[in-house]
Amino acid sequence: MASVKLEKVNKTFGRDHIIKDVDLSIGDGEFVVFVGPSGCGKSTLLRLIAGLESITDGDLIIGETLVNDLPPRERGVGMVFQSYALYPHMTVYDNMAFGLKLAKTAKETVHERVMSTAKILQLEELLHRKPKALSGGQRQRVAMGRAMAREPRILLFDEPLSNLDASLRVQMRNEIARLHNRLGSTMIYVTHDQVEAMTLADKIVVLNRGNVEQVGNPHELYQRPATKFVAGFIGSPTMNFMPAELISGGADGCRVKAAGLSEVPLPQAAHDYPKGTSLTLGVRPEHLRLEAPTADNCFDIVNVEYLGNEVYVYLDPKEGDTLLIHRSEAPSQWKEGQQVSLVPNTEHVHLFDESGTALKLAQTRSAA
Amino acid sequence: MNTRQLAKVAKRIGFWALIALIMVYAVFPFYYAVVTSLKPSSDLFRVELWPSSWNLDNYAHIFSQTSFLRAIFNSIVVAFSVVFIALLFGLTASYALGRVRFRGRSTVLLVILGVSMFPQVAVLSGLFEVIRSLNLYNNPAGLILSYTIFTLPFTVWVLTTFMKQLPMELEEAAIMDGATPWVTLTKVFLPLMWPAMATTGLLAFIAAWNEFLFALTFTLTDAQRTVPVAIALLSGGSAYELPWGPIMAASVVVTVPLVVLVIIFQRRIVSGLTAGAVKG
Numbered sequence: 001m002a003s004v005k006l007e008k009v010n011k012t013f014g015r016d017h018i019i020k021d022v023d024l025s026i027g028d029g030e031f032v033v034f035v036g037p038s039g040c041g042k043s044t045l046l047r048l049i050a051g052l053e054s055i056t057d058g059d060l061i062i063g064e065t066l067v068n069d070l071p072p073r074e075r076g077v078g079m080v081f082q083s084y085a086l087y088p089h090m091t092v093y094d095n096m097a098f099g100l101k102l103a104k105t106a107k108e109t110v111h112e113r114v115m116s117t118a119k120i121l122q123l124e125e126l127l128h129r130k131p132k133a134l135s136g137g138q139r140q141r142v143a144m145g146r147a148m149a150r151e152p153r154i155l156l157f158d159e160p161l162s163n164l165d166a167s168l169r170v171q172m173r174n175e176i177a178r179l180h181n182r183l184g185s186t187m188i189y190v191t192h193d194q195v196e197a198m199t200l201a202d203k204i205v206v207l208n209r210g211n212v213e214q215v216g217n218p219h220e221l222y223q224r225p226a227t228k229f230v231a232g233f234i235g236s237p238t239m240n241f242m243p244a245e246l247i248s249g250g251a252d253g254c255r256v257k258a259a260g261l262s263e264v265p266l267p268q269a270a271h272d273y274p275k276g277t278s279l280t281l282g283v284r285p286e287h288l289r290l291e292a293p294t295a296d297n298c299f300d301i302v303n304v305e306y307l308g309n310e311v312y313v314y315l316d317p318k319e320g321d322t323l324l325i326h327r328s329e330a331p332s333q334w335k336e337g338q339q340v341s342l343v344p345n346t347e348h349v350h351l352f353d354e355s356g357t358a359l360k361l362a363q364t365r366s367a368a
Numbered sequence: 369m370n371t372r373q374l375a376k377v378a379k380r381i382g383f384w385a386l387i388a389l390i391m392v393y394a395v396f397p398f399y400y401a402v403v404t405s406l407k408p409s410s411d412l413f414r415v416e417l418w419p420s421s422w423n424l425d426n427y428a429h430i431f432s433q434t435s436f437l438r439a440i441f442n443s444i445v446v447a448f449s450v451v452f453i454a455l456l457f458g459l460t461a462s463y464a465l466g467r468v469r470f471r472g473r474s475t476v477l478l479v480i481l482g483v484s485m486f487p488q489v490a491v492l493s494g495l496f497e498v499i500r501s502l503n504l505y506n507n508p509a510g511l512i513l514s515y516t517i518f519t520l521p522f523t524v525w526v527l528t529t530f531m532k533q534l535p536m537e538l539e540e541a542a543i544m545d546g547a548t549p550w551v552t553l554t555k556v557f558l559p560l561m562w563p564a565m566a567t568t569g570l571l572a573f574i575a576a577w578n579e580f581l582f583a584l585t586f587t588l589t590d591a592q593r594t595v596p597v598a599i600a601l602l603s604g605g606s607a608y609e610l611p612w613g614p615i616m617a618a619s620v621v622v623t624v625p626l627v628v629l630v631i632i633f634q635r636r637i638v639s640g641l642t643a644g645a646v647k648g
Contacts, residue, residue: 050544052540052543052544071543072543072544072546073543073544073545073546077544078544079540079541079544081537081540081541082537083535083537085535085537085538085540085541086541087538087541087542087556088560089559089560098542098545098547098555099544099545099546102545102546102547102551103546146541146545147544150545150546
């Protein structure tokens with residue numbers, strides 16, 4: 001078990017700058033999830049930590065040692081691959097023992113470690129089987145077992161669940177979470193699935209085009225996204241965005257007019273922005289209220305989706321093409337073709353400036 | 369029976385007739401060699417599909433000649449050495465060409481392919497000089513060297529294609545487990561490459577076993593010859609007699625091991641040859 005520290009880490013492939021000045025510190029025993037859309041560099045970042053790619057610039061420190069130039073086997077990391085990459089000609093036992101044998105571990109120790117790992121992962125019955133005789137979930141567990149058997153200080157997961165079907169994915173997600181609780185080892189997990197990220201992580205790192213957008217626990221990321229990208233990426237269905245204009249703003253709050261909505265007072269401090277600045281107003285589907293239409297606040301309902309426990313109401317936006325979504329508990333009184341007014345819950349409204357950065361809450365509120 | 373059924377039966381018959389034709393075309397020469405080898409020399413030129421009298425005199429005759437036994441031994445040594453060297457170099461080269469990214473990789477591959485395009489005769493005189501200057505003339509080692517030159521290109525090509533298809537993550541998993549490239553190659557890739565190795569190894573074996581031109585040119589004495597040359601140089605009672613019986617017996621003796629090998633490995637050959645075709 002160990003902490004990991006990245007300082008101004010960069011990676012370039014030829015002319016492509018994949019990872020840009022990433023600073024990150026991961027505590028001992030933390031479960032950290034790298035999440036982002038495909039091509040954001042999250043897998044590359046994991047491979048840099050694993051040692052499968054070389055770091056172009058910057059420092060990577062595991063525990064107390066600078067490991068930039070150490071090969072993977074000396075870094076004390078174990079990795080679980082997306083395709084499992086089990087050795088097809090070896091039994092489950094040999095798959096798990098391979099790394100230990102290469103490290104010239106004593107025979108009894110190898111046996112002991114493999115058996116104890118197999119016990120944790122409930123693989124004891126399968127030890128003599130070859131990978132092709134295993135189901136997807138079992139292969140997944142063997143892949144984890146192989147990474148764990150060498151008792152690495154850090155366990156790395158590269159989209160480990162994306163090859164499994166939906167129900168198995170939920171089950172394995174639970175097993176990984178319980179495994180982390182039991183072992184308490186440092187784990188770094190890469191996924192593009194925000195549900196996995198939210199459910200597993202102590203700390204989520206949202207990446208976008210090689211930059212770290214925000215680091216925080218799931219609650220922070222959901223409630224207080226630092227950028228518009230994070231706001232749109234985390235949460236399903238996604239946050240509603242509406243273009244808005246700053247009417248007046250001070251250090252203790254502001255007033256904003258969004259397209260189709262009446263003027264709303266908001267708790268964000270906007271004294272750095274001149275009057276009339278165009279902003280983006282973001283509000284999650286569950287933080288909207290639908291009421292009877294008024295003259296200056298009137299939206300058409302274009303579709304209603306009934307999901308059993310909840311109902312999504314889709315509204316025609318006043319500007320842009322993306323439909324606005326309202327989410328509420330089922331049953332719902334709203335029907336397609338009706339007209340409604342939108343009332344956002346001002347405590348849960350987010351404001352973003354043109355660069356996508358979120359406006360901070362006024363000081364008085366956070367003090368109170 | 370209606371016309372439809374009739375057409376079906378006709379198709380069937382046509383199909384099997386064609387197969388029979390192909391079988392006869394492919395097998396008849398070999399069959400006739402076997403038959404001839406079993407005939408006494410007095411019956412040799414009587415045309416018949418089934419020998420009226422037969423014995424094993426011709427086999428006894430060739431196996432009583434020490435030069436022939438010596439030639440079989442030489443052939444075995446040469447062919448197995450060629451297979452071993454070609455597979456060893458082919459495997460290591462395919463790891464470099466299939467797995468390591470370096471500048472000029474495809475150029476190297478094309479040059480290797482280009483080498484295998486030359487007809488044997490074109491390089492014969494040059495190779496003769498090389499072998500003489502290396503002091504390998506009239507020495508099986510000279511044959512091993514020259515056969516390896518011609519078997520390595522396709523060995524490298526087939527193994528490289530196969531190697532490229534093995535998933536990258538497998539190698540990375542081995543790296544994470546602390547394996548060096550050599551360990552990865554021998555402990556992880558080698559067991560997975562058996563089909564391709566069997567195919568290329570067998571093709572290399574057949575090429576080395578049957579080769580005639582180099583064997584004739586680069587050897588001088590009976591003690592150093594390989595089987596194809598020894599058969600060609602079998603002599604009869606007089607300068608005007610070709611000993612067809614012993615020649616046929618010798619041909620059958622050297623062909624049977626190949627047939628057996630092919631039958632043993634046939635499944636693997638097919639899977640090895642089609643390995644490059646479809647992702648599986």
